[in-house]
Structure formats: C-alpha cells, structure tokens
C-alpha cells in the first residue's frame with residue numbers, strides 16, 4: 312500500500328487537498344495518509360520551516376501531496392526556500408513536470424482555440440540553475456551595494472532531465488521535443504544545454520527536435536501554443552513558461568505539477584500550480600481540479616497508470632459538465648469526481 | 653543638425669531601415685546619416701564584428717538607427733554579444749525602452765480586446781544582470797562539466813533605471829509602476845531591486861506602485877495585460893516580458909525599442925524588436941512599421957517630441973487604413989507615412 316505524506320499547507324491549500332485525498336481514497340482504497348502541519352501557520356507558531364525530524368519522516372513516504380504554501384504574514388522567500396525548494400533539492404526532484412491542456416469546458420483567452428488544440432508537457436529542471444541560491448550581497452544599503460545570483464549547471468544535472476524529456480516525448484503521439492534556453496546570451500550554460508541535448512537526441516532517433524530562445528518561445532506560447540508537444544528547459548525558464556502555458560489554457564485552475572525524482576529514491580511532491588489564495592480561503596469555493604489532477608500525476612508516478620487516467624478523465628468530465636457561470640463548491644467537486652470513479 | 657549612424661544590418665534590416673530613414677528625412681530635413689556596414693555580411697567578409705575604430709566613429713553620433721542583425725551563417729551569440737550587447741554595455745544604454753500598444757488596425761490574439769485597451773511601456777535594465785557575460789565552463793565535454801552564469805547587480809545600476817521608470821510613469825496618465833522580479837527565489841538580487849524600488853518610490857508620491865513575481869506577471873500579461881502602465885524589471889526578465897507584450901498586442905510587427913543612455917553621454921540605439929527574417933528578405937514585403945516607430949523613439953530621445961508624435965501618429969493611421977488581407981510593399985508603407993508628414 313502506498314504511504315502518502317499530506318502537506319495541505321495554507322489558505323485554500325487545505326481545502327483542495329482534502330478533495331485530492333478523497334479522490335485517491337476512492338481509486339486506491341487502503342492508501343495510508345500522514346498529515347504534516349507545515350507552512351505559514353506552523354512557521355508563525357514555531358519559528359521553524361521544516362525541522363530535520365519532519366523532513367526525515369517525509370523521506371520515508373512514497374510521495375508527498377501538497378496543497379499550497381504561503382501567507383502575507385511570512386516574509387517572501389522564507390517558506391519558498393525553506394520548504395518547497397528545500398524538498399526539491401534534498402529529495403533530488405530534478406524533473407519538474409507540468410502538463411498543460413486546453414480541456415473541454417475551459418476557455419483559452421486566445422481567440423479561436425478549441426479544446427484539445429493545446430496539449431503539451433513542460434519538463435522543467437528542478438535542482439540547478441538560478442534556484443541553487445548561490446550568490447551574495449556586499450555593502451548592503453550603501454550606494455556601493457552589489458548583489459549577485461549564480462546559475463550553476465552540471466552535465467550530470469542537464470543530461471538526466473534532458474533524457475527524461477526525450478523519453479516522455481518518445482511515449483507521446485507527436486514525439487516532438489523543444490529545447491528552450493537563451494544560448495545567444497547565456498553562452499556558457501546555453502552551450503552545455505545545447506551540446507547535451509544534441510548528444511542525448513542521438514539515443515532517440517524517433518523524436519523530432521527543435522531549439523528556441525526563451526523570448527521567442529514565450530511569444531509562440533501566445534501566438535501558436537499548438538506547436539508544442541514536450542518542452543525541456545532550465546529551472547527559471549521553466550518557471551516562467553509554465554505560467555504562460557497555464558494562462559493560455561485558461562488559467563491556473565487546471566494547472567497540476569509534480570516535482571519528481573524519477574528513480575523513486577526519494578519521495579516526489581505533487582501540487583497544484585496555484586497558490587494559497589488567502590482572499591478566497593475558508594469559503595469552500597476554491598476549485599480543486601488542479602489539486603486532483605496533481606493527485607493523478609502522483610498515481611501515475613507510483614505506477615498506477617490506469618487509476619491516474621481514470622482520475623484525470625473524471626476531472627475532465629466534471630469540468631466539461633459545469634454550467635457556465637454556475638458557482639462552485641470545493642467539496643462537491645471532489646464528491647462528484649470520487650463518485651464517478 | 654542631428655547626426656545619425658545607420659546600421660541597417662542583415663536580411664529585412666536593410667529594407668525596413670531605408671523606410672525609417674525616409675521618414676526621419678521627411679520630418680527633420682537636413683539630418684545627416686552615416687551608413688555602417690555591420691552584421692553577418694561584414695563578419696563573414698572580415699572575421700570581425702565591431703572594429704574599435706568603427707565603434708569610436710559610432711560614438712561620435714547622436715543616435716544609432718539599427719535594422720536587424722543576424723544570419724544562419726553566423727554561430728549564435730557572436731553578433732549578439734559582439735555588436736548588439738557590446739553597444740548596450742559600452743555606450744551605457746541602461747534604459748531599454750519597449751512600448752507596447754494595441755493599435756487600431758491590429759488584432760490581439762487575446763479574445764475580445766479592443767485597440768487602445770493595452771498601452772504599456774516596459775523599462776528593461778540594459779547593462780547588468782545575467783547579460784554581463786560572467787561565468788565559465790569547467791571540464792568541457794566530459795561527464796564532470798559544469799557551466800555557470802552570473803547575474804551581477806549594483807545599487808548604482810538598479811537605482812538609475814528604477815528612477816528613470818518612475819519619471820516615465822510620472823509623465824503618463826495612469827501613473828502606475830509595476831516592479832517585476834523573482835524576489836522569493838533570487839533573494840539577493842531581488843532584495844536589492846525591492847529595497848531600491850521602495851527608496852526611489854518615496855521621491856514619486858504620485859506614482860502608485862505594485863510588485864509582481866515574473867512568473868505571475870507573465871501570466872497576467874496574457875490574462876489581463878490592460879492592468880499594466882509602466883513596468884520596470886531586470887535585463888533577462890525584460891527580454892522575456894517584452895516579447896510576451898509584443899505577442900499580446902498582435903506580434904512583433906509593431907514592436908519598437910530603444911537602448912537608451914538617458915544622459916546622452918553616448919549614442920542610444922533604436923531598433924525594431926523583430927529580427928532579420930532571412931526567409932522573407934529581399935522581397936520588399938517586410939512591414940517597416942516597427943522600424944519607423946523606433947525612429948519615432950529616436951526623435952523623442954533627441955528632443956523632437958513633436959516630430960516623434962507626428963511620426964507615430966502617421967504610422968498608426970497607415971496601419972489602421974490597411975485593408976484586411978491586402979499585401980504590403982515595404983517601400984510603399986514608408987512612402988505613405990512620409991507623405992502624410
């Protein structure tokens with residue numbers, strides 16, 4: 312039986328995670344869940360973000376189901392660096408997986424696009440680049456202040472995520488992989504990515520490939536998102552591109568993500584892309600679709616392909632059946648999806 | 653009389669620049685133009701990108717009118733780093749100015765947006781950040797390879813561009829300025845930007861301010877671009893955001909830019925955001941609108957506010973008058989705009 316650590320977190324995180332859990336229980340009865348109280352409330356109470364003993368306990372689970380972390384009462388960066396990014400780094404979650412689809416029942420802000428026309432996955436590197444936290448500040452708060460940020464990239468780190476992206480592209484219908492970087496400006500890291508990409512491509516002759524600069528890719532993401540199948544890119548570019556991909560497929564309401572350690576040496580984290588939304592928290596009106604789709608990614612990662620597919624189909628059916636403008640109750644959405652399974 | 657260096661460059665660069673020059677001649681008769689043959693052809697012929705003597709000559713001009721640089725025959729990065737970025741750095745062009753408007757006669761890919769509804773300027777820092785070229789590669793082409801890129805940010809560099817952006821916001825109707833960064837991950841550079849922004853804000857009490865993470869800003873750029881008035885951001889984020897801004901206002905056909913040294917100690921460069929488009933070069937069918945709008949920014953920078961306004965209004969009128977689907981001749985567009993002045 313799968314053992315899942317639940318970090319429901321703050322704001323609507325707790326509400327949507329309850330529904331994701333409900334759905335996993337419906338499709339995989341007997342799954343064990345252990346709740347962990349982490350996030351803004353925990354930090355404000357204890358002054359700690361992620362005690363080592365808790366992290367050790369998390370490490371003993373098969374996966375982590377996360378809601379959303381963050382509250383205006385906590386300074387920016389504290390929970391992000393101390394919890395979300397710490398888990399990505401410590402648990403070697405080097406594949407940050409973000410599918411974007413234009414689902415039936417959802418509307419793209421782009422004119423004339425029909426459901427089904429956008430269907431892409433961004434494979435974002437999760438453990439390197441500008442996210443490593445290297446750099447420093449000198450002469451703070453003086454006119455002489457300087458601040459640096461260092462992007463660290465290894466052949467090891469780039470190769471493994473690029474290979475993962477090729478393998479995913481290989482399993483999809485269109486078998487197309489786009490590398491996104493900024494090789495004309497970031498010539499050092501860009502060259503490492505481009506050379507590694509070319510080397511790994513030789514192992515996947517059936518996958519067609521393409522390179523785009525990040526600025527051009529962001530433009531195409533708006534003018535022609537249909538062109539993308541799988542995208543592989545670095546940590547920061549992936550952060551940006553996946554939010555645009557979410558926007559053109561109708562917003563973050565359906566945006567799921569996984570921070571994955573493919574070898575399953577460490578637990579992977581699955582969470583909706585949206586935040587804790589303090590403005591609507593506590594009212595039971597948050598849409599749990601993205602959280603439930605994240606649960607579907609979790610099931611897939613744990614080898615339950617069939618259950619994963621059934622869950623995402625049930626979410627799609629639920630969303631497609633929504634009457635335009637009808638108000639939504641978080642728990643009812645979860646109930647309907649669970650009942651359909 | 654203004655002395656302008658013309659770097660028409662490659663591909664459609666030469667074609668659209670001829671029209672921009674025609675328009676400047678119409679509105680400021682007597683302007684002196686000196687042509688410089690730089691870009692891919694020059695590089696392929698001489699093996700040099702920007703000889704020091706040429707750069708010294710460029711430095712003696714009031715401004716540089718640039719077309720587009722680049723050709724598949726030149727490895728990526730060579731002309732970008734050796735010419736475009738070199739001018740930005742050597743001529744201290746720290747304000748990279750990119751207005752985006754939804755003009756009458758153009759169509760946004762975003763559903764339901766009407767001309768006039770988007771009107772923003774991105775003030776992108778032009779001389780710091782990840783563009784400085786710092787970093788290196790170790791153990792190249794071995795499994796132990798690492799590549800680094802370093803983002804360098806100074807209080808000096810951030811403060812001057814932030815102050816420029818506040819001053820621009822102050823002169824506009826809505827007087828709203830958005831800082832875009834990624835303070836929750838890039839905590840060192842982000843903190844420098846945020847603290848500097850807050851300090852300069854005190855000098856501009858009439859400007860309302862807002863902060864957004866770059867990923868959220870890119871999402872809003874698609875879901876609600878109307879919300880933006882002036883945006884100030886770092887070099888790389890600005891590169892990305894301005895391409896999205898161009899995309900949501902109908903593509904790069906109307907996207908003008910200036911790399912500006914506000915003190916006019918060095919010449920500023922004005923160029924369309926689009927590239928050299930080798931695929932359509934030589935056919936006389938490239939739209940010179942963005943190049944002519946860049947000429948308008950040039951005129952404004954040199955203190956010819958009235959002429960600048962007349963040029964951009966003439967371009968707007970020309971674009972608005974285009975029959976849907978009609979084919980376009982580069983020279984005719986320039987002729988019509990020049991004739992209208």
Ligand SMILES: CC(C)[C@H](C(=O)O)[C@@H](O)C(=O)O
Pocket residue numbers: 391392395396550836837867
């Ligand atoms: C919260 C933040 C640290 C995080 C990131 O930048 O990766 C978020 O934007 C995301 O995309 O998961």
Ligand SMILES: CC(C)[C@H](C(=O)O)[C@@H](O)C(=O)O
Pocket residue numbers: 495496526732733736737891
């Ligand atoms: C060509 C390239 C170096 C340049 C940049 O990244 O600044 C371009 O994309 C731009 O936006 O002017």
